[in-house]
Amino acid sequence: MCCSVGFARSLGLALVPLSLCCIVANLLLLFPMGEVTYLQQGRLATFIWYFGGLGGGGLLMLIPAVVFITLGKCSCCWNESLMMCGSVLAAVVGLVGSAYCFVISGFALMQGPPCFTSFGWSNPFADQGGRYLLQPETWSRCLQPVHIVEWNVTLLCVLLGLAVLEFIICLLQLGNGLVNAVCRPCCYKQEYSLNA
Template sequence: MCCSVGFARSLGLALLPLALCCILANLLLLFPMGEMTYIEQGRLASYIWYFGGLGGGGLLMCGSVLAAVVGLVGASYCFVVSGLALMQGPLCFTSLGWSYPFADQGGYLLQSATWSQCLQPLHIVEWNVTLLCVLLGLAVLEFILCFLQLASGVVNAICRPCCYKQEYNL
């Protein structure tokens, strides 16, 4: 365990598919139910535009192969933005117009009967909840892997002298 260069490389390679999944999930959030209408009309929830999955869980995570600290920050950012977006709920068209009908109702996630308040985009609550939960889960996995990668690098730096002792003769 002392010399963990292979372990750090394996973690780095594991982070790449997670980053790609975060990027894909964030891009799907931009196109509710696969339609471009809502992005063109500016009818997306505000937290979607913070690009938690694209930037934090995606692009910054790819940089974590070289710098685990950047990956920890990226995973944390993805987790926080996704959590805030989940708590706020989607921007949707209701009987009162475009609004965030669940912003003041913290328990809307457990009350699926209220989701029908959103008339457009159709099934937007399910769409957002599913993808934001995917982003939360991926962010947790990325955070754990980055933490392990960082710990592995620290252990390797500390143990390297004992692992590669060389005797020098004059």
């Protein structure tokens, strides 16, 4: 059988924990240092509200995960070519979701977190183009929330890494689905000639 359904299912199983980790990381960004106060006061970075991890890398990624895992299990409902088209479309959805997560996390990382400095509440790193990431000695400018820069940098880097892994997995399934869509007719011709 040309179609590697087992390969697609293993990719789907790999996507589930990645998407759940994206959701958790995005939720943690909403509660700096585990506190609700800054969420209630609206003191979070703008890009956090775009929900790159919750939406793109999380909930949206569950669509291809479910499709890949259930591939071939419902043969009564799907013929094999439709099944492969479904997996290719699901892979495209996954690529879009992971790309969205990556872009939003990247912009949030470049912008830096808003925090309370000696000049009041501001976003002291917004105009630096991400240079603050290479200057950890400047992070102490943020007095509250304590260690907010480390919190944001860590979680956003985790989201970036997870988004890259999700993108690679969906790209693998996209290739798998397209190759099998092309190879399947050849397999049928070979089977027909052997049976004849």
